[in-house]
Amino acid sequence: MVITTKNLNLWYGAFHALKNINSGIEANRITAIIGPSGCGKSTLLRVFNRMNDLIEGVRIDGEVLINDINILDSRTDLVGLRKKVGMVFQRPNPFPLSVYENIVFGPKVHNLANKYELDEIVEHGLRSVLLWDELKDKLKKPALGLSLEQKQRLCIARLIAVKSDILLMDEPCSTLDPQATQRIEELMRELKNNYTIIIVTHNMQQAARVSDEAGFMLLGELIEFGQTQQIFTTPKDKRTEDYITGRYG
Amino acid sequence: MRKFKEFIIEKLILICGLASIFFVILIFLFLLKEGLAVFKSVNLLKFLFGKNWYPISEPAQLGILPLILGSLLVTIGAAVISVPIGVACAMYIAEVAPIKIKEVLKAGIELLAAIPSVVLGFIGMVTLVPWVKAVFKVPTGLTALSGSIMLAFMAMPTIVSISEDALYSVPKSYKEGALALGATRWQAIWHVMLPAASSGILAAVMLGIGRVIGETMAVMMITGNSAVIPHSILEPVRTLTATIAAEMGEAVVGSEHYFALFAVGIVLFVISFAINVTADLFLHKKK
Numbered sequence: 354m355v356i357t358t359k360n361l362n363l364w365y366g367a368f369h370a371l372k373n374i375n376s377g378i379e380a381n382r383i384t385a386i387i388g389p390s391g392c393g394k395s396t397l398l399r400v401f402n403r404m405n406d407l408i409e410g411v412r413i414d415g416e417v418l419i420n421d422i423n424i425l426d427s428r429t430d431l432v433g434l435r436k437k438v439g440m441v442f443q444r445p446n447p448f449p450l451s452v453y454e455n456i457v458f459g460p461k462v463h464n465l466a467n468k469y470e471l472d473e474i475v476e477h478g479l480r481s482v483l484l485w486d487e488l489k490d491k492l493k494k495p496a497l498g499l500s501l502e503q504k505q506r507l508c509i510a511r512l513i514a515v516k517s518d519i520l521l522m523d524e525p526c527s528t529l530d531p532q533a534t535q536r537i538e539e540l541m542r543e544l545k546n547n548y549t550i551i552i553v554t555h556n557m558q559q560a561a562r563v564s565d566e567a568g569f570m571l572l573g574e575l576i577e578f579g580q581t582q583q584i585f586t587t588p589k590d591k592r593t594e595d596y597i598t599g600r601y602g
Numbered sequence: 603m604r605k606f607k608e609f610i611i612e613k614l615i616l617i618c619g620l621a622s623i624f625f626v627i628l629i630f631l632f633l634l635k636e637g638l639a640v641f642k643s644v645n646l647l648k649f650l651f652g653k654n655w656y657p658i659s660e661p662a663q664l665g666i667l668p669l670i671l672g673s674l675l676v677t678i679g680a681a682v683i684s685v686p687i688g689v690a691c692a693m694y695i696a697e698v699a700p701i702k703i704k705e706v707l708k709a710g711i712e713l714l715a716a717i718p719s720v721v722l723g724f725i726g727m728v729t730l731v732p733w734v735k736a737v738f739k740v741p742t743g744l745t746a747l748s749g750s751i752m753l754a755f756m757a758m759p760t761i762v763s764i765s766e767d768a769l770y771s772v773p774k775s776y777k778e779g780a781l782a783l784g785a786t787r788w789q790a791i792w793h794v795m796l797p798a799a800s801s802g803i804l805a806a807v808m809l810g811i812g813r814v815i816g817e818t819m820a821v822m823m824i825t826g827n828s829a830v831i832p833h834s835i836l837e838p839v840r841t842l843t844a845t846i847a848a849e850m851g852e853a854v855v856g857s858e859h860y861f862a863l864f865a866v867g868i869v870l871f872v873i874s875f876a877i878n879v880t881a882d883l884f885l886h887k888k889k
Contacts, residue, residue: 402782404778404781404782407778407781431784432784432785432786433784434784435781435782435783435784436783436784439782439783440782442775442778442779442782444775446773446775446776446778446779447779448776448779448793448794448797448798449776449794449797449798450794450797458780458783458785458793458794459783459784459785461793462783462784462785462786462789462793463784508779511779511783512783515784
């Protein structure tokens with residue numbers, strides 16, 4: 354197990370947003386978290402890189418072990434954690450800098466490379482997300498001028514550049530058209546050889562297409578967690594079945 | 603009847619709107635009419651680059667280079683002091699400060715903006731001027747540096763509040779993206795937020811400088827008012843604005859001196875106009 358959660362609870366002020374989550378996520382798989390809006394799936398994702406720390410009034414208890422280290426410990430090195438556990442956001446958020454600067458931002462803040470290595474890192478990052486051929490002559494161009502799909506790929510390339518092991522994807526395709534979505538999904542399948550990917554999505558077809566394992570969340574609870582195929586064909590819980598068959602959500 | 607009322611109100615508002623433009627045009631025309639008259643006796647280059655300002659000697663020498671340099675020196679000095687402090691202050695307020703400190707700081711800065719310039723000048727005169735004299739061991743504390751320090755205080759509120767707005771309006775997703783990549787808060791501010799807000803911050807700086815260059819009262823009181831070309835920031839200078847304020851009262855209407863002061867006004871107008879347009883360009887680039 355790369356990530357294990359034990360009795361994880363989270364409150365926003367008085368609101369109990371995650372209730373007793375127990376799960377285990379394995380390496381080099383794509384794990385999808387599905388569920389209706391507001392069920393806590395993004396919140397769960399943001400526990401894994403402690404992005405919830407940015408919100409005031411958040412209280413967490415339980416354990417989240419990443420490579421056997423409890424990241425909820427107050428002594429956790431957040432910089433190191435977030436380097437290892439990268440995040441792709443719902444809206445592609447490249448920095449208002451050039452394509453090149455976007456990718457070298459991470460390596461620079463972590464002092465990962467000297468000047469000469471940076472060029473290689475940029476090429477490797479862009480090749481990994483299949484952008485190199487499109488952008489190799491536009492490295493100095495502003496990243497904000499790219500298409501949405503290119504932006505999202507660039508955001509993934511940023512994580513590859515800091516050598517993240519785990520990629521958290523928070524509805525990475527929700528702003529993209531179907532073709533672009535399909536291509537990002539292909540990319541995810543390719544990336545899972547080297548990365549552990551957790552994707553939050555409320556697009557059930559996407560979860561079914563792309564993930565190896567899936568968890569269904571409802572009102573802050575993890576109702577069911579298992580092989581994607583099993584979840585989608587023979588769900589154990591009635592509520593999962595209702596959601597999968599489109600009775601609510 | 604109702605329609606007629608609407609019509610009247612509409613036209614009244616229109617007239618009010620036009621009036622402001624109309625007055626600006628009138629002022630500008632008047633300035634031009636009075637100011638350009640001086641070029642019958644001196645040519646433009648001699649006026650702008652002449653090294654001597656002796657408006658009442660015989661014959662009058664109307665070179666405003668010492669005044670331009672005086673204004674520039676005081677303004678650059680003020681910018682060097684106020685820009686780093688002001689931008690740092692804006693970063694602190696927008697990104698770092700806990701909410702209570704933020705409120706206190708913002709109120710403090712608004713208060714700073716509310717201090718009349720003559721009061722600042724007067725405080726500078728009795729506190730700053732002796733201090734500059736003692737610290738730098740110069741014959742007089744009435745120097746360009748004293749003016750710069752005082753004006754830095756006047757530029758600060760503009761720089762802080764507009765920069766803070768600019769930083770605040772940077773999409774939160776940039777900061778999240780940077781933090782999620784493992785950047786520290788400072789790295790996120792410095793490498794991502796600041797470049798993203800750069801055009802707004804530049805506009806803030808330009809508007810702050812615009813305020814400084816047009817400021818009169820405080821500089822007149824503490825820069826020593828000597829219209830000679832300064833060789834260092836520790837010498838007395840006289841600015842364009844102070845010259846007009848100090849001499850307009852005693853210039854004979856219709857004399858060369860009188861026209862020259864109006865021409866100084868045109869120079870000031872052109873400088874502030876250029877600064878404001880630049881600031882505007884930066885602000886619009888942001889949008």
